[in-house]
Amino acid sequence: MSADKLKLEKNYADWLEKLISKESIKYYEYSEFKNIRNRDMGRGSVTCACWKNSGRDFALKSFNVNRTTLKEIVNEIKLHKRVDFHENILRFHGITVVKKTNTIQEYALVLEFADSGTLRTYLSHHFDDLQWDDKYQFAFQLASAVAYIHECDIIHGDLNDDNVFVHQKKLKLKLAEFGLLRKIADSTSACQNILDLISHTDPKTFNDQNYKLNKKSDVYSVGVLMWQISSGYQPYRYDGYNVIFAIINGRREKIIDGTPAEYSKLYTECWRYEPDERPNMQYIVSTLKALIFQEQNKQNSINFDDIVEISSEEYESSEEIDRNRDLSISSTYFTRLNSIKPKSYSSFQNQLSVVQSKMSEEYWDGEPKSRINIRNTGNKSNSKINDIDDSSDYQNPKLAIITSDILKELQKLELKGQDWFNEKYSKKENLDIVGSKRLNFVGSLKIKDFTKSRRICLTKLKLTKLYISGCFRLTKVDLSGLSKLTSLSLFDCSKLTEFDFSLTGLTKLKMSSCYQLEKFDLSKFPKLTSLSVIDCPKLTKLNCSKSKLIYLKVSNLNELNCSNTSIKKLNLNLCPDIQKLNCSNNNNLISLDVSNCFQLELLNCFQSKLTNLDLRNCPESIEVIKPPDCIITRKEKIKNILIIGCTGSGKSTLANVLTGTNGRYVGSHFQKGVFEWKGAKYRVIDTTGLSITEEIYSIPEGISQVLFVVDRNFADGINMLKLFESDIFKYTTIVRTKFRDFKNRDICEKNKEKLCGESETNAKIIKSCKGVIYVDNPPTKILSYDYDYDDYDYDDDDDDDNDYIRINIKKRMKSRTILLNHLKKVCREKVLHMKFDVSTNNLDFIPQTLTNNQQMIQQLKLTHGLFLNGYDIQPSEQAIVTEKGKLDMSLYNGQPIVYTNINDSTLSMNLLNFNSDEYNFINTLQPSDL
Structure with a gap:
């Protein structure tokens, strides 16, 4: 091992020791672990050990201190400490030293131990023992853990059945966070089977190299795991690596017979190809929660006709009511219970139990409550309900007997609050809802796919979160009366033009696909810290100066002022047409991405913490006001020359002559080369065949000149120019190749007249272009197959061959000089941004031959x-x-x-x-x- 490498590894070890000494990471003495044995725990093996005499097992995952793992592991430990409070996330406890020598230390992570191994292992051994309520619980616990890390703005990116664990004693799923175990396993053992990655990974990554994993990628993986929980099988277990193409084309695993429709519908929504069509994790959690309650209620169905209703005068009790055992119920539900008539009483004797619970305040907080006490006496004469809350609207309520099963029914009614709202209001054109004692909503509410609604006005409701989507007729939203509203989402309301949230305490606002929305006054949102405005094309200017924003995501803007905010990172790649950007006076701004802002004219980032700016794709004329120490990277001044023409026209030879090379292919569609001439730098782009590829259209600098190469058959290739917009002619030079008399101007002019005389189309195009240049680029190599090896006398003709090559080289150089002199005159500052004419609907440009x-x-x-x-x-x-x-x-x-x-x-x-x-x-x- 080299001295430099030893020094580097020592630095990492010292770094880790420093974190331990500061108690950023808890240290365990390895000697205090007892009963050490090897166990399988996903990727690679782990050691299971009992710490001291606690009787508690821990998992020890060993790793070596080296430059490839330690830094990543420490960073992920810091993230893990933020979220491992969740009961379904595998907890990280600390670190220990397994082996220590003079040159290297072997560390081990001290992790929570899941005694039933990975989800894959557990399903393979115990799937037949699982009922649907167990499967629901597994899916719910998994979704809850992923939703929790998403709330912390953390993306897992590696969800599969090998890093989800099961603790059998409580039948709990445990999520191994952040790919932590994966990083260690990759550094100590063989790479995971590629099929495992394919089956659970977002298929977008296979089809787009620039696609980055995101929260919706985790949603896709959760969908696959939900299918796996329902089936007990490995996904695509009988397929080979070629299954990747089938997945991209939309193939998914088949729904297992007997799977509840609501469950299969949920996981099939998760594994849709387009990320925007997948639900978010909060929706998955709430849906699974509802399914769990439905399953529990199937097992504990109650006939409300069996509930006894008796008057308080019939029974008296000498025993004192225990007021610490109160059951708080909304008066709305209590009244419903009072209206139930008895059929049978005997079946409920001795079933009463004291329930210490308070109804969820999701929808009913603020309602008057009737507080009742329930006692288990076995004697109906000793049962009594007292009116505890004198402020209640319902004085002296009737006596009722309520079992714990009835409480579940009450919870079910609560969950149906959203369904009740949908049924009552989804068909209305105008939603004018005013909160009252008898009608109120607390917490969150969804107004989704109310396709007839044109106006929404909500007042005096105690909502904190509101989600409005798919209301394509909606034109106005008034939420000024929702004083507790902190989070609002507006999606796919294409006709929305007016909204008023001015009296709310919004901190988070998301808007997407509100195509008619033109104005947005951020000054009315003094508490807003997070803002996302995507696909609102008429909203081209946004002023969020002096707001409390710390997060901003926008698209389609021409101007943005986010000065005097606390935004740390700003990415404007969804605003390619933005012209003015002001993000000054922001001491928190450390990252600014304008790599896709091709029209940016003014950038003010003064008094920010930016240390570098990449402006290579921005216009050269951009005005920049920056911090003194900020380093700017600008694009090279280079002129792009696009060469197009028919196969065999000599265009590739022309490209080689201009660049002085034999051509260097990039991909399979085009070749390009860079050269300098008389102080100017040129990039030559040569398309192969008639294919005009995406790479050409995406060149941000644009095209300085198009060289349209033709030989004798001018008509065969001229129609391909119709593939482009008409502006191409102003940037096009016609290059006539293989023209032996290219030095004779008179002959060249006569040939040009001849071409114009062949058709009006030819004459019009030639007149519109920047001229016709005549060149000749004969071969400069003697090809061996031109000669008979038995009869050819090499010695006699060596001089002739050399003369032939020298003459042809001179012709090429002369042709090059003629063309480059022309390019120097016609290449303008203004460039052509290519646009393909998709309206072309014929193949007339294909030669009839x-x-x-x-x-x-x-x-x-x-x-x-x-x-x-x-x-x-x-x-x-x-x-x-x-x-x-x-x-x-x-x-x-x-x-x-x-x-x-x-x-x-x-x-x-x-x-x-x-x-x-x-x-x-x-x-x-x-x-x-x-």
Whole structure:
């Protein structure tokens, strides 16, 4: 081991020792652990040990101090300490030293021990013992733990059945947080089976390399685990690695027979492909909670007709009522019980129990309550209910007998509060609700998919959270009378134009897809700390200056003023058209991302804590007011030259001549190279075939000049310019290649006149472009297959070959000089931002000379099959084309067999025949299927 490496590892060890000495991490003496034995605990093995004589087992997970694990582990321990109060999160207790030598120390994490191992192991051994209430509890506990870490703005990112544990004594699930065990296992043992990752991982990550795991990624994983809990099986247990393509295409595991519909509906919503279509964890928790109550009530069904109602005058008791055993019930429910008539009394004798409970205040806080006492006497003459609360509207209530099972029914009624609200108000055009003693809502409320509602006005309700979504006719919302409202979500209210929350104490506001909303006055929200405004295209200006915001997420803005706030991190990549940004006077701002802000003209971040700014994708003319020590990274001044043309036109040779290279392919769609000439830097981008790829359209700097390369067949390629917007002509130079007399201006002019005379279209396009440049780039290598090796005399013709090469090189250099002089004149400061003309609906640009499949595929850049995953089109791994250019079904090897024009998926000519009657898909597949 090198001295530098030893020094580095010692630094990490010293760092850990410092954290222990400061008691940031609790230290356990390894010698105090007894009864040590190895146990399986997910990825890798762990040691199970009893600490001192406590009789309590702990899990010890060993790891070595090295540069790849320790820093990550310590950081995650700090996160873990924030959330391990939750009973369903595997607790981290501290750390111990297992082995200590002169050169290295082996540490072990001291973790809570789950005696039944991982969820995978438990289901494989005990699934047949589980009832549906057990499965509900498992799913609920898992969802609760994930929802809790989401509330702390922590993303797990590695949820699967190998880092969820079961403690059998209490049948509790335990979530191993943050991938902590994964990091240790990866550093000490072999990598996990890739199939385990595929089955539980958000499929978006497989199809988009730039996609980052988020909370909705955890939701997807929870959905897979819920299916696993319902089935007892490993997901995709009979599939190989190719299942990834099926998952991307929408395949999911089948619902197991006997699964309750509400449960399967919930987990299928979780594993939808689009993250925005998945529910959040709070919704999953509340839904599972309702399912648990439903299951309990099935097992403890009660006939309310059996409840006895008797008057207080019938019975007297000499015993004193125990006032410490009060059962608080909303007067609304108590009145309902008083209206129930008796049928049978005997079945309830000796069943009375004292219940010490207070009804949840979710909906009923603030209501007058009748407080009653219940005693278990076995004698109805000794049972009595006293009116304790003299302030109640219901004086001297009637005597009632209530068992603990009835209390469950009361809880069920409470859960049905939302359902009652939906049934009563969902059909109304105007929701004008005023809270009163007899009608009130406390806590949270959802107004979802009220498709007939045009106006919502809520007053004097004790709501703290309100969720409004899917009300597409809604135009006005007035919540000014909700003084306790702290959290509001407004989603998919496309016609909303007016709202008033000015009297609320909002701290958190989310708005999305409110397409008609134009104004938003943040000064009316003095307590707001978190704001999200997404997909509200008419809301282009936002002023949140001097607000208490610490979190902000926005899109579609042209101007933003968030000066004098406490925002720490600001990402404006959803605002590509923003022009003015003021985030000054913010001593908390440490991160600002404007990498997607191509139109930004003014940026003021003065008196912030920013230390660097990446402005490479911002305009060169941007005005920046920054802190003195802030370092700015600007883009290089480079002019992008796009070369397009038909196959065989000489465009790739032209690109090589300009760059002085043989071409360097990036991906499979285009090649590019950078060169300098007379103080200017150019980037040449050469497309292959007729494919104009996404990479070109996403170039933030834009295109300085388009070189449209043609040879003798000018008409074959001219129509491809129709693929672009009409502005392309102003930025286009036509380059006529393979023109031997390119040095003779008169001959060049005559050829130009000839081209214009061939058709009015040619003349119009040539006139609109920046001119026609004539070049000749002959070969500079002698190809061996031009000669007969037996008869060729190398010595005699060496000089001739060298002369031939020198002449051709001179022609190339002359052509290059002519073209570059032209580019220096025509390349302007203003650039072209490419836009593909999706309205093009014909294939007129395909030369009529193409007669077979091979030519067609090459011309349309279809050298490979394309698979359609429902969202976009990507190349498959293997072509299914024979050497003779026929599409051969026999070469199909798990790859898609549909060929399509990637430029327009609606064309009637998209689907190409397989030259076989047996496999003719033209008759079965239609363009609409794409």
